[in-house]
Amino acid sequence: MTDMRVSLPGLDMKNPIMPASGCFGFGKEYSEFYDLSLLGAICVKAVTPSVRKGNPTPRVAETGGGMLNAIGLQNPGLDHVMEDELLWLQQFNVPVIVNIAGTTPEDYCRVATAVSDLPNVKAVELNISCPNVKEGGIAFGTDPVIARDLTEKVKKVCSVPVYVKLSPNVTDIAGVAQAVEDGGADGLSMINTLLGMRIDLATGRPVLANGTGGLSGSAIRPVAVRMIHEVSRKVQIPIIGMGGVTCADDALELILAGASAVAVGTQNFVDPFACPAIIDELAEKVSRYNVSSIQELSGRSWKTSATQLLTNR
């Protein structure tokens, strides 16, 4: 039986699968369907210091093999998340990653400092890549110098490992990745959504009230695979891969590209049981490889010369 455990900075995971930030709320809705302790980790929705109302509706639009969203980091604010959501999550035997957003470095530091005091919060994820907010978000993630400085500032005040969620909406993602590694990041999350737009043929206007939105779903998986493949060769820190994962094969593809763990996003909306289904399926799929631990598969696409990976072919 292949060992499915994954050990990353701050995160002792019983398996490599977690829901991606923004696609799972704070877990309550999905706890009505299954025991959240089944998950490798939980990455909760972005938290800002104060309440954020988000963008006007419509906030979602469908595309071929994916969807656009422009939620705009709506969340109930740090105090409510601390007192209600994160406390509630303590009943589950699962490490929590808190996604952090803000409009200034001080915002990020404030949230990181506060949440990292909680016993079940094992890591934070800096959201420097949300395409749906005017201030902060992606503005921090497209300039390597700003991204590195922000990472450094948060590292100084945060008592748990810091993962930085990278934006694919850049020319040189490896450059940003190396910059945040220099800034002390313990790991990377990649990729966030790709900036996109749809036009309503009847009105001639953008479908989303925000105009643009972030593209997610299976349509973006090849972009994620390419970027993880590229970045994992150039940094020493581990990568939590995400982008269009719908099944165990998709998760394996990201792992072979260089991810150590995998987050599932949009597929949770399609199938509330997506994460536990992928966890089950992944164990069966991995048993077909000649490895004792799933961690051995990370980056095999470039770590080894062309070999026949599957043992039963």
Added chain:
Amino acid sequence: MKQVEKMKVLRNEKIARSIFEIELEGNLVQHMSGPGQFVHLKVTDGMDPTLRRPVSVCRYERKKSTFTMLYRAEGKGTQLLSRKTAEDTVDVLGPLGTGFPTDGLKPGSRCLLAGGGIGVPPLYELARQLKAGGHHVTTVLGFRSKEDVFYEEAFREFGDVYVTTEDGTHGAKGFVTDAIDRHVPVWDRYYACGPRPMLRALETKLGTGGWLSLEERMGCGIGACLACVCDEKNGPGYRKVCTDGPVFPAGEVVV
């Protein structure tokens, strides 16, 4: 209790222009708790379309474990649904949302039901339960044109029915608000489901004392993604159409 189930298609028929009536069978029906709830459908095993489709429950029969939905075959998802035939299955997540409340009414209350287009279906189960509860039901239905009209006769089983069409090709020319002016000057509680402009007009005309069912683009349907929010009318907050609604008291949210 929400669940996901592959439900069996018993029949799937076109009943008006682009409007289909589909009957499904499965255990999920046992968990339906009132009129006005909805389900979230996955119509294909593939990736396109990606998202599920919210569709309101038109009527349900717990004893037979069946329920009926009406939908407009308009986009890719609903067109795929329209091709399902008996013995096919549909992946259903539900039942979802809070429905129309029927409690708190005095015996023999006069209930006004106003539906517009594909907003008409959830009013059917509501009318049925109100009638069974001994209340008087008057239904006003609005459509664009004669070809779009459905369920006019079905609602007659519960009381008076007035139909309007925008072009006057069936019933009275005009909107549901015109028919209410002419035929339903007095009521104890009103219930409405339809396009936002219709709901706005009704709320302006009838005020509080009613319940409005909203429609909004959804991601997850269970309250996690925050795609389908609407603004509170007298506060800074928001409400989720999928879990706080889709039915809200008139005056509570911005329609």
